[in-house]
Amino acid sequence: MTEKFSFEEIQNTLRQMGEKALEASRALGVLNSSDKNRCLIKMAEELEASADEIKSANAKDLEAGKAKGLSGSMLDRLKLDSERIQAMADGLREVAALEDPVGQNISTTVRPNGIRIDKVSVPIGVIGIVYESRPNVTVDAAGLCLKAGNAVILRGGSEAINSNLVLAHCLNRAGVMTGLPDGAVQLIPMVDRQAVSVMLKMDKYIDLIIPRGGEGLIRAVVEQATIPVIKHYKGVCHLYIDAEADMKMAAEVVENAKCQRPGVCNAIETLLISKEVADKFIPPFLENMRENGVELRGDEEFRKYDPEAKIATEEDYYAEYVDLILAVKIVDDVESAVRHVNKYGSKHSDGIITENPIAAEYFLSRVDSSTVYHNASTRFTDGFEFGMGAEIGISTDKLHARGPMGLNELTSYKYLVHGTGQIRK
């Protein structure tokens, strides 16, 4: 895709895509569950049947990526092999097996004048997904949006354009074969940045934008969009080891939250330790971190125990390392811990380890994060671990969806009012 498009061509193409998506969303919104599931399963089959086509498009992207000098880890994220194609297909079948989030009765009220007000879940409408390199997002996001009755407009990274186009065509083709409206799944074919800018202002057609990627991408989306955005910002997660923590539990949870998978957003980046237990907790903790190859950066107090640790700067406390690095701070009490978390955290996931129910209650009620833990690892913030069966991301926003976003969070609601001719007095 090396063609250059004029701004007018971009606008026209996107308007047509928007109209098509809106039209498709009307039809999608009233499809029943078994029809939607049939489509999802057909999509899975179509991906499997098109594996060669997908791999050869992906080879073009990889080649271009190498020529552009992408890093090894970037190229790895970009790569689609048989196993990854199979994983995408399996993912669609899993989504097909989940309960339909649409058409649920949320509440029913009968008013004194006799009107009955049913609040029911409905699709949001048209969802725009803006994402970076991983082409599997094309399939995963489309599958979840469709299951919730939404049409989707995808805008992937330029480095994966060939892979994404083939994947999106596969999905749309399978959808049309099984009765889905044409346009339920569309991918923006042009890589120009202007196309995103145009997309983000199409509030006439798109109801929600979900950006998936780094902070720079999300910031750019928020600044340009006139469409509501649900942000999945970074995870600067904390654990606080309280004065009354169980030391064995504290050691295990810290190791898990930092080391089990340091590259994900629900891993911790900063450890807060009550000064009351510093003497007891720190020596075995230092050994454990050394065994796990974790680099520590601490405040003055902490460095009395570990003089080799780097000094933690303000920047360290704001940092999302997504790596085997941990900032550490010794604090006076649960109150200072909460203050630290609310100042430096990213409203994602934070926890306290304590046997004291009052300290736990204080921490849980005052930490302003999507998920707050008492005596458990922050690594559980995840749609699957929460029992949602799926996850399109983890919202660090407070509106509409907070924390893990599953299928229910991809729906809206409306009120259906039944009367017998009631008029307002």
Added chain:
Amino acid sequence: MTEKFSFEEIQNTLRQMGEKALEASRALGVLNSSDKNRCLIKMAEELEASADEIKSANAKDLEAGKAKGLSGSMLDRLKLDSERIQAMADGLREVAALEDPVGQNISTTVRPNGIRIDKVSVPIGVIGIVYESRPNVTVDAAGLCLKAGNAVILRGGSEAINSNLVLAHCLNRAGVMTGLPDGAVQLIPMVDRQAVSVMLKMDKYIDLIIPRGGEGLIRAVVEQATIPVIKHYKGVCHLYIDAEADMKMAAEVVENAKCQRPGVCNAIETLLISKEVADKFIPPFLENMRENGVELRGDEEFRKYDPEAKIATEEDYYAEYVDLILAVKIVDDVESAVRHVNKYGSKHSDGIITENPIAAEYFLSRVDSSTVYHNASTRFTDGFEFGMGAEIGISTDKLHARGPMGLNELTSYKYLVHGTGQIRK
């Protein structure tokens, strides 16, 4: 308020207000219901005790408004007399009497590994309200936000600045006297437009913006904001008289939905009539509309029955008249009615009058509006009529809150996870 502020002064003032509001919101979020209610009642008393001060500030606004040549209806909206001050105070007492929306358990899940996940309602945090002339919004919006545990930053219209400042000071003073943190209620003291622009980008401090006013205001807010916005756009509401409508009911509901209070957003602007019942429905309808002084604008078909009616243009079908004017169109069937509503409507409130349950179900499931009615007047779309006990507005958005927004819609949620040392495998 005729001083001029530099951009830097505006930025500094607003940043300080933002910091203060964020700090206040932390304290507000953990206040219990009786403390919040005590504050609200004290605020009501303070308004009553300050009636003279309020009226004299209001007199300045009225004088400036006259000098600026504001219309009579604008001046009336601006005016605060004893009765209106009493109504604001009474409103606060009513909000105090409502159930606290914060701290409700939304759901509890126990996972196979034993962690317990409680989803509980929490305040949103800091809410920004941007509104036009009516100074009562200062009190009404602040009362609802506080009851839901949110700090509020208010930005009223320049023409009401003196009244709004006195009202906001009254509320904040009463709050501080009864234990509310200083800064729970703040009003932006400068009337410069730049102040709104700065406010709308303060995503570090403000979690939600609710604009209340005309389409121009809302559009400007959406275009500038980097903070989530819940829009309360216009109401282009419809009634469709189906082939199988009860004629007496249809006549009564149409009259109510158009004439009972034509200046509000849930009154209808367009009437769609099935061609099957046009002969029967239209003659008495014409008489009724004439009696009510309603001006009709119709398509060619309709004008065969009413040659004096103006021709309805495309613009008419998109128009929110908020006046005794009604656009009329004769349609083939429920399918064309739905198509018309989804094309020209504003996703607010629309209804069908029919005795045919299949037609009703078709209309209710396919019309993409916050509230869809079967055999009832659209005038019921209202927080009080829905039993919410209050209303901060009617959302025409699909995210977070749709339709009437009461206290529950001014909350978010978070997950509280209790474990016994669980770690992720």
